Amino acid sequence: MNKKISMKDIAVKVGVSTALVSYVLNNKEKEARVGKDIALKIRKAASDLNYQPNFIARSLKTGKTNTIGVIVADISNPFFSNLARIIEDEAKKFGYTVIFGSSDERADKSGDLIETFINRQVDGLIIAPAEHTESQIKTLRRKEIPLVLIDRFFPNVDANYIHTNNFAASYEATEQLIKNGYKRIAIFAYDASLFHMQERTRGYKAALKANKLRVNKNLLCQVKHASLEKDVAHHVNALVKDGEANAIFFTTNSLAVQGLREIIKIGIKVPEEIGVVSFDETDAFDLFYAPITYVKQNLTDIGRESVRMLLESLEKQTKKTTHMSVEAKLVVRKSSERGS
Amino acid sequence: MNKKISMKDIAVKVGVSTALVSYVLNNKEKEARVGKDIALKIRKAASDLNYQPNFIARSLKTGKTNTIGVIVADISNPFFSNLARIIEDEAKKFGYTVIFGSSDERADKSGDLIETFINRQVDGLIIAPAEHTESQIKTLRRKEIPLVLIDRFFPNVDANYIHTNNFAASYEATEQLIKNGYKRIAIFAYDASLFHMQERTRGYKAALKANKLRVNKNLLCQVKHASLEKDVAHHVNALVKDGEANAIFFTTNSLAVQGLREIIKIGIKVPEEIGVVSFDETDAFDLFYAPITYVKQNLTDIGRESVRMLLESLEKQTKKTTHMSVEAKLVVRKSSERGS
DNA sequence: ATGAAAGCGCTAACAC
DNA sequence: GTGTTAGCGCTTTCAT
Numbered sequence: 001m002n003k004k005i006s007m008k009d010i011a012v013k014v015g016v017s018t019a020l021v022s023y024v025l026n027n028k029e030k031e032a033r034v035g036k037d038i039a040l041k042i043r044k045a046a047s048d049l050n051y052q053p054n055f056i057a058r059s060l061k062t063g064k065t066n067t068i069g070v071i072v073a074d075i076s077n078p079f080f081s082n083l084a085r086i087i088e089d090e091a092k093k094f095g096y097t098v099i100f101g102s103s104d105e106r107a108d109k110s111g112d113l114i115e116t117f118i119n120r121q122v123d124g125l126i127i128a129p130a131e132h133t134e135s136q137i138k139t140l141r142r143k144e145i146p147l148v149l150i151d152r153f154f155p156n157v158d159a160n161y162i163h164t165n166n167f168a169a170s171y172e173a174t175e176q177l178i179k180n181g182y183k184r185i186a187i188f189a190y191d192a193s194l195f196h197m198q199e200r201t202r203g204y205k206a207a208l209k210a211n212k213l214r215v216n217k218n219l220l221c222q223v224k225h226a227s228l229e230k231d232v233a234h235h236v237n238a239l240v241k242d243g244e245a246n247a248i249f250f251t252t253n254s255l256a257v258q259g260l261r262e263i264i265k266i267g268i269k270v271p272e273e274i275g276v277v278s279f280d281e282t283d284a285f286d287l288f289y290a291p292i293t294y295v296k297q298n299l300t301d302i303g304r305e306s307v308r309m310l311l312e313s314l315e316k317q318t319k320k321t322t323h324m325s326v327e328a329k330l331v332v333r334k335s336s337e338r339g340s
Numbered sequence: 341m342n343k344k345i346s347m348k349d350i351a352v353k354v355g356v357s358t359a360l361v362s363y364v365l366n367n368k369e370k371e372a373r374v375g376k377d378i379a380l381k382i383r384k385a386a387s388d389l390n391y392q393p394n395f396i397a398r399s400l401k402t403g404k405t406n407t408i409g410v411i412v413a414d415i416s417n418p419f420f421s422n423l424a425r426i427i428e429d430e431a432k433k434f435g436y437t438v439i440f441g442s443s444d445e446r447a448d449k450s451g452d453l454i455e456t457f458i459n460r461q462v463d464g465l466i467i468a469p470a471e472h473t474e475s476q477i478k479t480l481r482r483k484e485i486p487l488v489l490i491d492r493f494f495p496n497v498d499a500n501y502i503h504t505n506n507f508a509a510s511y512e513a514t515e516q517l518i519k520n521g522y523k524r525i526a527i528f529a530y531d532a533s534l535f536h537m538q539e540r541t542r543g544y545k546a547a548l549k550a551n552k553l554r555v556n557k558n559l560l561c562q563v564k565h566a567s568l569e570k571d572v573a574h575h576v577n578a579l580v581k582d583g584e585a586n587a588i589f590f591t592t593n594s595l596a597v598q599g600l601r602e603i604i605k606i607g608i609k610v611p612e613e614i615g616v617v618s619f620d621e622t623d624a625f626d627l628f629y630a631p632i633t634y635v636k637q638n639l640t641d642i643g644r645e646s647v648r649m650l651l652e653s654l655e656k657q658t659k660k661t662t663h664m665s666v667e668a669k670l671v672v673r674k675s676s677e678r679g680s
Numbered sequence: 681a682t683g684a685a686a687g688c689g690c691t692a693a694c695a696c
Numbered sequence: 697g698t699g700t701t702a703g704c705g706c707t708t709t710c711a712t
Contacts, residue, residue, distance in 0.1 A: 052455075052459055053459060054459075055459050055460050056405065056460075057400055060394075060397055060400050065396065067460075075415075076421045078416070078421070081415055081416045081421035081424075084415055084421075084440075085414065085416040085442060088415065088441065089442075097439060097460060098439070098440070099437060099439055100428070100440055101428065102425060115392075116437060118392065119392055119393060120396075120437060257623045257626075257627070260627050261627070282623055283597045283624040284622070284623040284624040284626070284627040286601060286624070287597070287601070287604065287628045288628070288629075289628075
């Protein structure tokens with residue numbers, strides 16, 4: 001590694017103290033009233049020597065790293081990788097770098113990641129919290145670590161959060177199926193205590209009731225994260241074989257992708273024999289023979305606002321929390337349109 | 341933020357110097373021959389006070405951050421997000437944290453990211469280099485910054501790299517189409533000077549020649565990154581409308597997804613009217629009515645080995661470079677199987 | 681308008 | 697065995 005150039009090297013070369021170098025290079029010449037000519041010399045020397053500031057040293061001094069930690073369930077899921085990309089870009093605009101971590105929906109991994117990130121002195125965290133991590137979030141709050149929850153939140157834990165209006169989106173998605181004449185609509189959701197899953201289920205039930213349809217317990221399909229494939233296969237088979245359901249509302253893209261695999265395998269036709277609506281996007285929805293109707297979450301708003309909200313709570317050391325609900329959009333396509 | 345506990349606090353509480361605390365907490369008691377009882381007291385105090393080491397301070401002292409920077413084209417592309425996930429997990433095993441950045445295949449962004457990462461004192465970099473970034477890589481080499489290139493590399497730039505055997509994979513993919521009776525096979529590739537693209541094209545040509553098929557210039561379809569949709573649409577239409585091609589080999593998943601959209605739009609049937617093979621994976625390939633035959637790269641090996649290779653060159657400050665070629669696997673499915 | 685100097689929290693060479 | 701101490705590179709107060 002080529003000798004790293006430090007402020008001291010510049011100071012020596014120009015013949016001034018490191019203080020001046022620091023002021024000039026941080027554009028604080030005005031406040032510090034540094035001489036014009038000296039400032040010029042310093043800048044020239046800096047560029048001549050190809051000076052690169054040492055962020056670590058600055059961080060140690062200032063207590064700020066200009067880094068934010070982002071914890072999602074799985075960075076390889078397109079929902080999260082798209083979100084990650086937006087967060088990355090937005091953070092960069094403000095001079096922040098992002099560290100990502102995947103919790104795999106596990107509280108223990110989430111805890112490890114939080115600890116790692118805190119040790120690395122991130123300035124703040126953006127988290128899509130996994131199940132049973134309420135205590136971790138509470139601890140972060142107690143330590144007054146700037147924090148924004150995305151995608152999910154805990155209604156009984158006070159924190160900044162930003163989320164899709166899951167109730168409304170699910171209501172609309174379900175109603176879309178109803179309008180198209182489907183009456184035996186199943187819902188696939190993760191067997192999670194997570195509030196956003198409950199909200200999606202609540203929206204589904206409300207839509208059924210509003211349309212005088214009975215909520216059938218058998219059509220509420222719970223899937224465990226750890227046994228995704230098996231559970232989905234089981235439910236699809238059980239429901240469809242005997243025609244108990246003629247439509248499915250998948251509450252996440254991963255459930256839908258798995259469900260569609262099973263639907264293909266069984267050989268039932270979408271939308272004639274089974275109507276389909278899903279949450280979230282993936283290329284797969286476009287290439288399916290009956291393009292899938294889906295709830296398009298506004299990732300751009302969620303990503304951008306989460307960064308802004310975080311930076312805001314970094315600046316003002318307020319304890320007040322902000323909540324934001326983002327509307328989703330139903331993109332209607334073939335999979336939910338029954339010929340009749 | 342709760343008063344941060346430092347080694348000094350522990351030292352004061354136990355009544356020893358910070359040196360001992362440092363030794364014990366870094367498990368160097370043996371080398372430093374610290375007394376058993378003192379060591380015990382120190383550990384107890386550390387846990388009582390809930391001591392969390394300050395990595396920033398350590399980094400400033402040691403010059404190591406235990407962080408690696410990863411630059412890919414686009415973290416929201418499943419190929420890269422899957423790879424990112426593997427790298428993240430592997431790095432964590434060795435106590436390293438990962439910072440990601442997306443270059444969007446642009447040299448300027450790549451340069452910015454490299455600079456940012458270097459300023460943040462990453463210990464090393466794993467890069468999927470964009471076009472025209474040879475000079476950036478050379479500079480990194482000159483500065484002796486530990487580095488591993490993945491997915492792509494420059495044959496005339498000496499560096500560590502690990503890549504798929506693109507020639508062989510493309511040869512096999514093309515031959516698969518030939519075996520199934522397709523004779524007018526088009527190839528879609530990014531209009532890139534990048535070596536891996538050239539290799540894929542070379543494999544395609546070699547397979548044609550080996551099977552006594554002529555390489556038709558009209559079937560070599562170049563696509564610009566910036567105008568992906570337009571270019572793909574143009575080529576698919578031009579080739580297919582007049583039956584100039586009866587099969588397509590897509591050299592990346594993004595080209596394939598876009599191409600399949602177009603194929604659906606036009607309404608030609610896969611594999612009867614057009615055979616399809618692609619590089620890389622995506623859920624979309626499974627859900628397409630004729631599941632797509634694809635070249636499955638060994639992401640696990642590429643990701644893991646890139647981390648190991650990097651850590652190795654971190655430790656030994658050798659100038660010697662290592663190269664590794666990973667074999668891919670052709671997953672054969674409907675899209676390339678003509679009924680005949 | 682400029683410089684000296686005190687740390688930020690930690691490591692490690694060295695002294696006792 | 698244990699303590700002292702000199703920095704790592706930077707920011708910033710205070711003195712000049």
